[in-house]
Structures are given as structure tokens and as C-alpha cells.
Amino acid sequence: MHLSDRVTGLFLVALGGVAAYGGSRLPPVPGQQIGPEVFPMVVGLSLALCGGLIALGVGRRYEDEADVAMVSTPVEGTSASADLLPSRWRELRVLIPPALLIFYVYVVEALGFLPTAAAIVLVTALALGARLRLAIPVAIVAPLAINLLFLKLLRVPLPSGLLPLPWIGLP
Amino acid sequence: MSDIAQAFTIVFQLDILIVILLASIYGLIVGAVPGLTATMATALLVPITFYLPPIAAIGAIISASAMAIFSGDIPGALLRIPGTPASAAYTDEAYAMTRKGQPELALGIGLWFSALGGIFGTIALMALAPPLASMALRFSTFEYFWLAFLGLMCATLVSRSSPVKAIASMLLGLLVSCIGIENPAGTPRFTFGSTNLLGGIDVIPALVGVFAVSEVMRAMLTSEPPKPPRRRLGSILAGQWALTKQYPKQQFRGNIIGVLIGVLPGAGADIAAWVAYSVSKRFSKEPQKFGTGHPEGLIESGSGNNSALAAGWVPALLFGIPGDTITAIAIGVLYMKGLNPGPTLFTEQASSMYALYIIFIVANILMIPLGIAMIRASSLVLRAPRASVMPVIVLLCAVGAFATGNNLFAVLTVAAFGVIGYVMERNGYPVAAMVLGIIMGTMVEQNLVTSIMKSDGSIIPFFDRPVASVLAAMTIAALLWPVFAWSWRFLRPKAA
Missing domain, CATH: 1.10.287 (Helix Hairpins)
Structure with a gap:
């Protein structure tokens, strides 16, 4: 842009x-x-x-x-990325993070935190070029860890939605 | 004296010390990962500080930011990629040193002079704050108006971009601060009928968007940074004492530059490092060695960025004017915790202030052992794939913004400001100036309107009070400076 x-x-x-x-x-x-x-x-x-x-x-x-x-400080290395999409479309990828946040706002109440968060993590990881072998474990572990952190330590309840996990303490 | 004793008992409690330790480790890791900045570390910490007692909350911010500024030197020296913008000025120099086979020396300089610079900055904060506070006690709305206005202008003067764009960014921030009913008249402005906008744009979600989401957006287009080769590092602190004795002037000058730039509103560690590095080169006896792995510039700018960090708290604590982007966030936390910035903080909450100084000193001493551990573990941290770090950041942005007010609208604010921050940065508009505008807009307007009401419509009191007149002259000079500089360049016959 x-x-x-x-x-x-x-x-x-x-x-x-x-x-x-x-x-x-x-x-x-x-x-x-x-x-x-x-x-x-x-x-x-x-x-x-x-x-x-x-x-x-x-x-x-x-x-x-x-x-x-x-000029002497290398900050970006865009050229190294071997992408087949034309550059005009490639640049639209920057909209993925804000789009995922908007997705979060409208979906989290209905779907619950864990599935929404897992989807966000999965999409972000794949967009950054991760293989599924890395993206899927991160998508499972990170939402659980963040949910426990906010619920147990900070006492911020996040919507449970479709996937309540009472056995690990998530309502 | 009892205040100091009380401060020590406040700080040296197990839970506070644990918070400082955890925040330090967090800051070290976030600072070391390229693409995650010290400001982002602070912004993402805010939702957590909501649930901590006041001193623990401030302690977490102080220690995380100090560690992150140092830790940005690690990938700079090892990979030639600055971990935070504050390290960008001397990344080439540090990397040149690594290529000469002295990575320990480069990292050691970063660590040792960062810690010393941080302590110097803290001492400057302790020395500057009380006299300024007693002066500020006599300030009225006229002085505060000029002070806030001057703060806004400073941010535009020192930014590393076109001054016109910096002023435009600042005005954009002021415009954002107009939204809502938080104005002297209590009239809803620019709310477009939305109840969510009535309360105005919350600063914290806006900052999370500008400093965290836009960073993730940028990562979408850049390729993954290279991984450092595995290498065994020798002693980190070996030779640092000799360098301290060899270059006392550079270190001292770096610290002073850091303090001066830190105290200026809106300019922080990154600008201090650039200025310190170029000053060092200009006054060096051997400027030809700069860029080839010469320690002089590293010492000066490494000292500068950490002392700027501590000095940035001077205007933040005294006037509620952020000294840099990190204190911009910290001011929000101070208000939230009932430690409202202002000169009375030093009389009514003296023990809290001393506790804050102690935390600064403790964090900078703690930086040395933890920093050595971080340098040793750096090959591990720098190997973490970006695709596993960035998704967690996105998630923390969403949950953190939500947690600040149990309001999903905050998450939309984060997304919107992520896009705004990205587009601005991409087109050369400094986001720090906008942030300053958002934070200080209400202060400027409130003091302007109150002053005019007090003077019954006359503008004379804005200029005839002694301190106000000095501040007014400085502000007008700052406002006209770009015009002078521009016309000078324009009118001067072009050389070469």
C-alpha cells in the first residue's frame, strides 16, 4: 500500500x-x-x-x-520470498491480521474462544508460510495456554461457546 | 527518609520481585525477536498489568522495556537485523565486530553500557524530577497548554522523516482525540451516532493496533529472518571494564544525549541511538574506523538508548506528557492505577516514586546476569520460527484489547489502528507523532478552553506570565523551524 x-x-x-x-x-x-x-x-x-x-x-x-x-540497515528482505502471485495481490496479504481480528469480534461469542482462536492461529501461521506440521500444534496449544492465562491468572472469562472444556478448568 | 525506607519495603516483596523477574525475561525474549519491538512488548503487557497492584504493574513495564531495549542488540550483532528500532543505528557496527570474530565483545558492549546507561538515566530522573516538580506546582492551565503544545511540536521536530508529514501525523492524532464527549463542552463529536464512539477512542487498543498489529502485517510481506549459526561464545563481560576506562567521554556523552532526547516529548531510545552514534562519529579521533567494528560508536549509542528510556519518564511522571512511545503507554497505566501524573505525585505518593526509582536500578542491575543468560540462549530464541510467534501476537492483541474493558469494540479499534499504522509507516508518516496527538489532544484542548475562560477571552495571559512566555516562545520557534529550514534550503543557491 x-x-x-x-x-x-x-x-x-x-x-x-x-x-x-x-x-x-x-x-x-x-x-x-x-x-x-x-x-x-x-x-x-x-x-x-x-x-x-x-x-x-x-x-x-x-x-x-x-x-x-x-539504506545500510537491512530491515526487509521481500525479494527473497518466492511467491508466484503478482505483487499487487501479494500485498493484500497484509490485510490478513486485521481481517482475522474483525472475524474474532463477530464470531467469538457464537463459536467460543478456543475454536475462533485456533482458526486465527492456523490462518496466520499458514499465511507466514508454516507447514501444517507446525501450524496445527501451535493452533491447538496457543489458544489453550492463552485461555488458561487469562482465566486463571487474570480472571478474564473468555466466551466458551461450542467447546467447553470443564476437565481442564475452562468453563 | 521514612519514605525511602517504605519504598524499599514496597519493592522488596516476593510477589513484586517475581513480577519484575518474569517481566524481565519476557522483555528479553520479545526484544530479541526481530519484528517484535520494545514498544510492542509494553503494549501487550498492559492488559496483564490491569490485574496487578500499582507498583507491580509499573515495575513490570519498567523492567520489560529496559530489557527489550538491550535485547534488541542481540540479533543486531549476530544477524545484522535490529531486534528493536532502538538498535538500528549501530547494527552494522556490531555486526562488523561479529564478522571480525568478536561477537562476545559486541554483545558485551551492548549489555554493559546498556545497564550503565539505564542507571545513569535513572539518576538523571531522580535529579531532574524534584526541582521540576516544585516548579510545576506553580503552573496553571496557561503553562500546561504551552507545555502540551510544545510537546507535540518536539515530536514532529525530532522524527526521522519529513517535518510536514510528522505534523500531519500529529494533527491526525489530535483529530482522533476529538472523537467522543470527552471535551470541555461535553458535546458528542464525530460519533456518527455510535454509542461505542461516545466514550472516545481508547488509547490502549489504538496503541496495540499501531505497534503490534501493524508489525504482524509487515511480517506478512517480509521473508523470515535468517537463523544464526551455532557458535560458542566466550566470556561476555571480558574487556568491558577496560573499554569503560578507555572511552569515559563517549560513555558520558552518550548518557547525556540519551537523557536530553529522552526528556523531549515523543522522542525516545531509537532517536537517541541515531544521534549518539552520529555525534560519536563526528567527534571521534578516528572516524575512519566507524563501520568496521569499532567500539566507540557502539559504546556511545548503546549508552544513549538506555538512558533515554529512563529519562523518558521525566515528562511522563511530571506532566503526563509522554517522553517516548513506551511512556505513552505507561501514562495510561499510571492513570489506571491511581498514580495520576503530575507534580503532586512527588509529594503525596513520594514512597511510590522512590519505589519506581528502586525498580529502575534493580532492573538495570538484573539486566547483567539475565542478559548474559539471554545471550547464551539467543541461538535457541532466534531459531523459533516466526510462523509460531506471530499468530500468538495476533491472539494476544485480540484478547488483550478485550480484557482492557470487556468490550469487543476495542478489538475493532485494534484492527482499525493496525491498518492506519501500517499505511502511515509505509508512506513515511511517523506513527509516534500520531500517538502523541491521540494522548495529548484532550490535554491541549482542556487547558486551552479553561485558560480562555479564566482570562475572559483575552489571550494576553498566555504570553505575559513569565514561564508561559518562555514556553510560548519555544513553541512558536519549534512551529516555525521547519518553515525557516525549508525556505533556507529553497533560497540558498544549490551547490554542486
Whole structure:
């Protein structure tokens, strides 16, 4: 999701503008010189200004300098991964973790913590290139361990759903 | 004096010491695994600190973060991959030393000077906090407004990216802080009719998203880091005392740079390490040796990042302004535990403050034996497949966010901020500046509105109180600095 400065800058202009407009419509509070509308308006307009400057490429030079300093430190090794999918699709894989969290929110109550968590672990491990021989044991052990930790030590009950395990102390 | 004695009895209890030990081991492991940062270690620890007594909770955060900052040096020296961003500045130097056949020396420098730097930072914290606290007792909302504003500007000045993008990130954070009814007027803002948004965006889930989920997202695209070769390491601390005597100036300068940058709001250990390394190179008698496995820069920046960590607590404890991303999280925990940041903390809860200092010292002493054990075990930890670590992180994000408020909406916040953090980082927007904005937005607005009400609409009191005028001048200078720098570059005839 590497976007050009023009795109992110114009997005910020739009966001700032909408925020300032939304702020300006808030009702003032009688007797208060600065109502609830002032802060969002100031922030929104400044954000729009910054977005405009970014879209015009102001400050780009500082980033280039930081990039030069960073070049010697290897942080990523994307090229090594031998993936057959085109790069546009490959980059969509980054959405797997947040998608799994949303999945958790909508499923955990019905399905229970252990099966939901096992599914999350399995998908994440496989997406990172694990073999089933590694992914399945992790998907079984990690949810159990985390459930016990939160239930026994921290006393946070997690939804039991379809798979209650009373014999190891999980309701 | 009785406060100090009381502090010792608070800290030296079996359960507190066990928490410190476990948090230290946790911090060492998380810091050593590339892709898991010290800030992530702290963020994932927060749900657990909910269920601990106050001093144990703060102790867990202090020891885990201190250990993680050191431990990031281990994969840096062995694999040329920084374990945490704070080690990135000198990873090449440490790795060059390993290639010269001296991995023990590189790791030993990391360990020894980290511990000393941490202790120096703690002493700085002890020395700076009381006078600042007595000064801060006389502060009113005018000073707090400028202080918060200055804090926001500092974060944008020292970030390693375009200042315009840093300011934009900070404003984005301020905008996030507008959400909800937590404003002086109590008007619901930007809630879009959702009851979940009425209370505003919770800071902890947002931080977990920005610092943990986005890291897992990044792992989805990068390949697995290489595994270290099995090698037998010699004595870790051999030769460190000689280096301490050989380079006292570098160590001292590194510590001072660390403290100065740590105290600045929003700038933490990673920036301290970059600055200390480049200062070391600039003032060195033999700069040509830098990058070839020369200990000088390692000593200076290794000292710097750990002293910055302790010094970051100065503005956090005194004003509730985070000194770095780790204290940004710690402030939330302080509030939760009834240790509300502010100058009165030092008068009303003096024994708790002393306990905090003692924990810092204990953690930095404990760092040496535990660090040696971690270095010895590093080949084992660094061999753990990433595909077994990252899924656990995702799970901890979900459960941890849920545990902070028994509310599934927090998990959605985590997911949303994971995406926001990832997209921002990918496009050169510093997330630390946004985090600072989220945390300090309410403080800036509250103090602004209260001040204007007190002055009956006049802005003169913002400038004519002595401390306020100094802070105002600094803030305006910080605000205009990028403009000056930019126009200077623009107007100056281009060389070469």
C-alpha cells in the first residue's frame, strides 16, 4: 500500500476539510468563548494545509536524507520470498491480521474462544508460510495456554461457546 | 527518609520481585525477536498489568522495556537485523565486530553500557524530577497548554522523516482525540451516532493496533529472518571494564544525549541511538574506523538508548506528557492505577516514586546476569520460527484489547489502528507523532478552553506570565523551524 505523496496529501486535505466542516456544524455552548467546534476546525484546517503541502512535495528532501541513512540497515528482505502471485495481490496479504481480528469480534461469542482462536492461529501461521506440521500444534496449544492465562491468572472469562472444556478448568 | 525506607519495603516483596523477574525475561525474549519491538512488548503487557497492584504493574513495564531495549542488540550483532528500532543505528557496527570474530565483545558492549546507561538515566530522573516538580506546582492551565503544545511540536521536530508529514501525523492524532464527549463542552463529536464512539477512542487498543498489529502485517510481506549459526561464545563481560576506562567521554556523552532526547516529548531510545552514534562519529579521533567494528560508536549509542528510556519518564511522571512511545503507554497505566501524573505525585505518593526509582536500578542491575543468560540462549530464541510467534501476537492483541474493558469494540479499534499504522509507516508518516496527538489532544484542548475562560477571552495571559512566555516562545520557534529550514534550503543557491 505504498501510495504517492500526492494521493496521501490529497486524502489529508479531504479528511481535514470534512473534519473542519463537521466541527463547524457543532452547536456552540452558551457562555463559553471557545465551543466544541473550535478545536476540530483548527485541527481540520491545519491538517488540510499540511496535506496540501505534502501533495506539493514540500519536505520530501528530509525523507530522502533519512532514506539514505537507512539504506545500510537491512530491515526487509521481500525479494527473497518466492511467491508466484503478482505483487499487487501479494500485498493484500497484509490485510490478513486485521481481517482475522474483525472475524474474532463477530464470531467469538457464537463459536467460543478456543475454536475462533485456533482458526486465527492456523490462518496466520499458514499465511507466514508454516507447514501444517507446525501450524496445527501451535493452533491447538496457543489458544489453550492463552485461555488458561487469562482465566486463571487474570480472571478474564473468555466466551466458551461450542467447546467447553470443564476437565481442564475452562468453563 | 521514612519514605525511602517504605519504598524499599514496597519493592522488596516476593510477589513484586517475581513480577519484575518474569517481566524481565519476557522483555528479553520479545526484544530479541526481530519484528517484535520494545514498544510492542509494553503494549501487550498492559492488559496483564490491569490485574496487578500499582507498583507491580509499573515495575513490570519498567523492567520489560529496559530489557527489550538491550535485547534488541542481540540479533543486531549476530544477524545484522535490529531486534528493536532502538538498535538500528549501530547494527552494522556490531555486526562488523561479529564478522571480525568478536561477537562476545559486541554483545558485551551492548549489555554493559546498556545497564550503565539505564542507571545513569535513572539518576538523571531522580535529579531532574524534584526541582521540576516544585516548579510545576506553580503552573496553571496557561503553562500546561504551552507545555502540551510544545510537546507535540518536539515530536514532529525530532522524527526521522519529513517535518510536514510528522505534523500531519500529529494533527491526525489530535483529530482522533476529538472523537467522543470527552471535551470541555461535553458535546458528542464525530460519533456518527455510535454509542461505542461516545466514550472516545481508547488509547490502549489504538496503541496495540499501531505497534503490534501493524508489525504482524509487515511480517506478512517480509521473508523470515535468517537463523544464526551455532557458535560458542566466550566470556561476555571480558574487556568491558577496560573499554569503560578507555572511552569515559563517549560513555558520558552518550548518557547525556540519551537523557536530553529522552526528556523531549515523543522522542525516545531509537532517536537517541541515531544521534549518539552520529555525534560519536563526528567527534571521534578516528572516524575512519566507524563501520568496521569499532567500539566507540557502539559504546556511545548503546549508552544513549538506555538512558533515554529512563529519562523518558521525566515528562511522563511530571506532566503526563509522554517522553517516548513506551511512556505513552505507561501514562495510561499510571492513570489506571491511581498514580495520576503530575507534580503532586512527588509529594503525596513520594514512597511510590522512590519505589519506581528502586525498580529502575534493580532492573538495570538484573539486566547483567539475565542478559548474559539471554545471550547464551539467543541461538535457541532466534531459531523459533516466526510462523509460531506471530499468530500468538495476533491472539494476544485480540484478547488483550478485550480484557482492557470487556468490550469487543476495542478489538475493532485494534484492527482499525493496525491498518492506519501500517499505511502511515509505509508512506513515511511517523506513527509516534500520531500517538502523541491521540494522548495529548484532550490535554491541549482542556487547558486551552479553561485558560480562555479564566482570562475572559483575552489571550494576553498566555504570553505575559513569565514561564508561559518562555514556553510560548519555544513553541512558536519549534512551529516555525521547519518553515525557516525549508525556505533556507529553497533560497540558498544549490551547490554542486
